[in-house]
Amino acid sequence: MSKKLTSRAADYSKWYNELVVKADLAETSAVRGCMVIKPYGYAIWEKMQAELDKMFKETGHQNAYFPLFVPKSLFEAEEKNAEGFAKECAVVTHYRLQNDPDKQGKLRVDPEARLEEELVVRPTSEAIIWNTYRNWIQSYRDLPLLINQWANVVRWEMRTRLFLRTAEFLWQEGHTAHETKAEAIAEAKLMNNVYATFVENFMAIPVIQGLKTESERFAGAEDTYCIEALMQDGKALQAGTSHFLGQNFAKAFDVKFANKEGKQDYVWATSWGVSTRLMGALIMTHSDDNGLVLPPSLAPNQVVIVPIYKSEEDLKAVTEVANSILSDLRAKGISVKYDDRTTQRPGAKFAQHELQGVPLRIAIGPKDLENRTVELARRDTLTKETVALDNLTTIIEDLLKEIQKTLFSKAKAFRDSHITEVDTFEEFKGVLENKTGFVSAHWDGTAETEDKIKELTKATIRCIPLDAKEEEGTCVLTGKPSKGRVLFAKAY
Amino acid sequence: MSKKLTSRAADYSKWYNELVVKADLAETSAVRGCMVIKPYGYAIWEKMQAELDKMFKETGHQNAYFPLFVPKSLFEAEEKNAEGFAKECAVVTHYRLQNDPDKQGKLRVDPEARLEEELVVRPTSEAIIWNTYRNWIQSYRDLPLLINQWANVVRWEMRTRLFLRTAEFLWQEGHTAHETKAEAIAEAKLMNNVYATFVENFMAIPVIQGLKTESERFAGAEDTYCIEALMQDGKALQAGTSHFLGQNFAKAFDVKFANKEGKQDYVWATSWGVSTRLMGALIMTHSDDNGLVLPPSLAPNQVVIVPIYKSEEDLKAVTEVANSILSDLRAKGISVKYDDRTTQRPGAKFAQHELQGVPLRIAIGPKDLENRTVELARRDTLTKETVALDNLTTIIEDLLKEIQKTLFSKAKAFRDSHITEVDTFEEFKGVLENKTGFVSAHWDGTAETEDKIKELTKATIRCIPLDAKEEEGTCVLTGKPSKGRVLFAKAY
Numbered sequence A, B: 001m002s003k004k005l006t007s008r009a010a011d012y013s014k015w016y017n018e019l020v021v022k023a024d025l026a027e028t029s030a031v032r033g034c035m036v037i038k039p040y041g042y043a044i045w046e047k048m049q050a051e052l053d054k055m056f057k058e059t060g061h062q063n064a065y066f067p068l069f070v071p072k073s074l075f076e077a078e079e080k081n082a083e084g085f086a087k088e089c090a091v092v093t094h095y096r097l098q099n100d101p102d103k104q105g106k107l108r109v110d111p112e113a114r115l116e117e118e119l120v121v122r123p124t125s126e127a128i129i130w131n132t133y134r135n136w137i138q139s140y141r142d143l144p145l146l147i148n149q150w151a152n153v154v155r156w157e158m159r160t161r162l163f164l165r166t167a168e169f170l171w172q173e174g175h176t177a178h179e180t181k182a183e184a185i186a187e188a189k190l191m192n193n194v195y196a197t198f199v200e201n202f203m204a205i206p207v208i209q210g211l212k213t214e215s216e217r218f219a220g221a222e223d224t225y226c227i228e229a230l231m232q233d234g235k236a237l238q239a240g241t242s243h244f245l246g247q248n249f250a251k252a253f254d255v256k257f258a259n260k261e262g263k264q265d266y267v268w269a270t271s272w273g274v275s276t277r278l279m280g281a282l283i284m285t286h287s288d289d290n291g292l293v294l295p296p297s298l299a300p301n302q303v304v305i306v307p308i309y310k311s312e313e314d315l316k317a318v319t320e321v322a323n324s325i326l327s328d329l330r331a332k333g334i335s336v337k338y339d340d341r342t343t344q345r346p347g348a349k350f351a352q353h354e355l356q357g358v359p360l361r362i363a364i365g366p367k368d369l370e371n372r373t374v375e376l377a378r379r380d381t382l383t384k385e386t387v388a389l390d391n392l393t394t395i396i397e398d399l400l401k402e403i404q405k406t407l408f409s410k411a412k413a414f415r416d417s418h419i420t421e422v423d424t425f426e427e428f429k430g431v432l433e434n435k436t437g438f439v440s441a442h443w444d445g446t447a448e449t450e451d452k453i454k455e456l457t458k459a460t461i462r463c464i465p466l467d468a469k470e471e472e473g474t475c476v477l478t479g480k481p482s483k484g485r486v487l488f489a490k491a492y
Ligand SMILES: [Zn+2]
Pocket: A208, A209, A210, A211, A212, A225, A226, A227, A228, A462, A463, A464
């Protein structure tokens, strides 16, 4: 397999697809639209999970697990939600296979094992969870109920892409129940903010927090908060969403509670989720034509050590130094791997670790031993320097912090330079075609105009930024009055 | 809800079912045979996962993720495996719902969205994984391949019980590929041993390591290693299995590699798994008529502190002491909760923590403040003592270790006293009926005799213990010659 990637400039989309496979992150499977997440890709996902899980628990949430299947009658109970997902549901209709009488050694669905009620493979779990919450909630004493689930979900997509859009994906879904509307809205905002903090601090991806318009809202939500990121090709990517669900699910599933005054009332709800789609955002934000670039916080190996040697004797001496570096770095909580494979030459190892985005590479050869130095290479800048062995641990600790910061700053500078205010539709189209990125424009607030703009430009309203300032203006398409700018972009 | 459980003596099975629900571990769901794992139950499962995951990684395994669905044509490729699972498969046949033209507001399966090939919801992942491994393995350099997956699986069971037998359950499944038969067998044994170590050290459940007979083997395996535990009602429970798969899956999925001599050969395989069934084993090994008893290693809260007070002033003083205990214990890595809920009285809190198996309970009242003492209660022995505040941290550290050890010893003494050697079939039946437990008996080695014994007594061969000594004898049923004893029992 050639390790050389298509360049981003030549074909961004091809570059992405090749990188995912060549860096050993994921691959397509024998099941239409479903992916295999390979060990290296999964190790990055595990780091994301661990950090998010910690943040969820610190904000008072507990994990639980609800069934994979949703009986059709529950699925259809909240109408808007059902309508939003009905067209992409995998449906279990039978519970048994039998030998195919017509084809020896083959199986077929047993026609007598038809389910009385079809089961939908969860595309999201509001229905099954709210049906359960009905029995968990009697009084205000049972609230708030703050629960998260790590799970797989299935949405039957026709056009799929590794990590970005797959029929099955992994995610977490928070589902909370509250006494009051204000509390539920505060929770939805809080979790959107948790997502923003995680994505910015750990993934080094700057995001804009905002509200979705009605047409872009989650099916069944009253309000959808989101974090929007910008990829290197100037397209936006929704990295996480947090929904204020009002009393819609409580009403659909009859979840009432006795409030402090002893009166029965419907519960207020939120749900929020991020998925393996974040892997796509990670790749497309930082990587380059040589492959993946990983922020140190998410790198399975933050440092790799490659020995350079001709004789066995050299190797022995190098390994001794390498081992002492390993234990020094590990003592500082830095993850480091000694790549002493004998089946690969140093050049091939360098190329592989570059392709896989290891933040720092140490090479040690016989000359380094004499000088008590090592060669230290940074993945993000592709620069190398010779460094004294004595200061190595401190240098590496500082560099890892620096790389994390640099990646964020670089992505933020790119993102900030790709938010363009426009006041006419000509400018609007021009920016989308030539400069790309977010276009900040006035909009008259109607779904009709939003649709029309999408039709004309393929751009959608990514969000109404939470920090948008009030500003009188006129809609970029219709000229009707507007109270503030919203962010448009072409999106993944 | 009454907190009082049915006693084990009155109805063991009812006791179990009530305990699972009342201790807030799990409950049935709207989906036939699928359970909801509640936050408290899930927190225990997370502790198991964390420790097992660490042990898997320490033995060189990496995690990955493979699709939920298995196309029928892949599912049927390894015949024995397919035959073993065909009768309990949930099958996806359609990928879309539509509005039901006959019933307003209802959905139905869209007859035009029928899949060309049905998808089986994985009951186990050998098929999809070995179909993937074909592309991952070319040469001996790619071996061994040591991969684990944490996932949900579905086996359509007709009679289900929370944790013990559910249509959907959570598990991990290791799938490894090796150059040689010997290496694969060593891996299967190693992982069975990892399971034994985990179950004994962390769950405080003594197990017997053994080999399954042919009729009890995993469908598609050449050998199945297992760990068998004994529950308090004298029934055995298979707590984990590790399979040597020979070259069966490599042949079914054409997975060959170039060996060191450059010759093409089929790969040797193992798979191994433990599931949420371990929760059932945990409950049935240690718990008593007052509820759950948890070994400290798996307790979400190892210690709970309950304040006893009448005035606000008392509460304030108690809380001050409680906070200092909290920080002392947390500094030692002990998980501790301060239960200062105002909605419950101390008695109700005591009962709840007892029901939920918290290993140690501290109560602090005004008199304790005067004497600089606390009341310390042990869940496993239900004993209480007054302890000086000054030594509390050390006392608790020691007690947690002691409880862990005591639970194991107690379970081991029970298990050991329930392995009965018998030499006649009369004795055999007598032990099963009156004493229960494992019966160690000679068997002639045929499936026919095994079946006959099962028919007559409901007991199956749980395993041929790995440490069984050679001993000439005659089969307990047929009188034919035998080379050693095997363990029979009625089982979950
Ligand atoms: Zn937004």
